[in-house]
Amino acid sequence: MFIVFLRFSARRDQAGQLMQAHKEWLARGFDDGVFLLAGSLQPQAGGVILASGVTLAQLEERLSSDPFVVEDVVQTEIVAMTPSKADPRLQFLLMGS
Template sequence: MFILSLTYTAPTEAADAHMEAHMAWVKSGYDQGLFIASGRKIPRTGGVILARGERAALEALCAADPFTTHGICEYEITEMALTTTAPGFENLKA
């Protein structure tokens, strides 16, 4: 599993201007079966995506995010091996 942590490097107004394209990109990550969950950071300084797949593919996907291509955010990608989950979330360890 991977944690994709994006941090805005531009004002939130710039993010808002490209939000529709970014959300289409997010939807494509779900459609490809790569994204598990996503949402905004609070306070609104970026977002977080839980993902699965190969690191190189996720790096390429993050590089293609409209937020990245327009200089709105930077990604930090953290890989983790889940060993324990709450009941009902065991499938995340796969």
């Protein structure tokens, strides 16, 4: 499982014109079953994605096609984690570990 941080770069002013393409890219990640959760970093610092079911190389390849990454609107940071304990409502997250 991976936590992906998408932190705005100096080109964050370009985010508005790329937002629709970024949202479509996110939707593909959810449709493919790779993205489990996505949201904004506060205060307006970028975004975060919880990803599962892929290798690091596959995730890096997927991230490289994000319009925000392509246009250097965000810089990515990937943190790998192996979940070992979860609230009962999130037990499904432990299945792959």
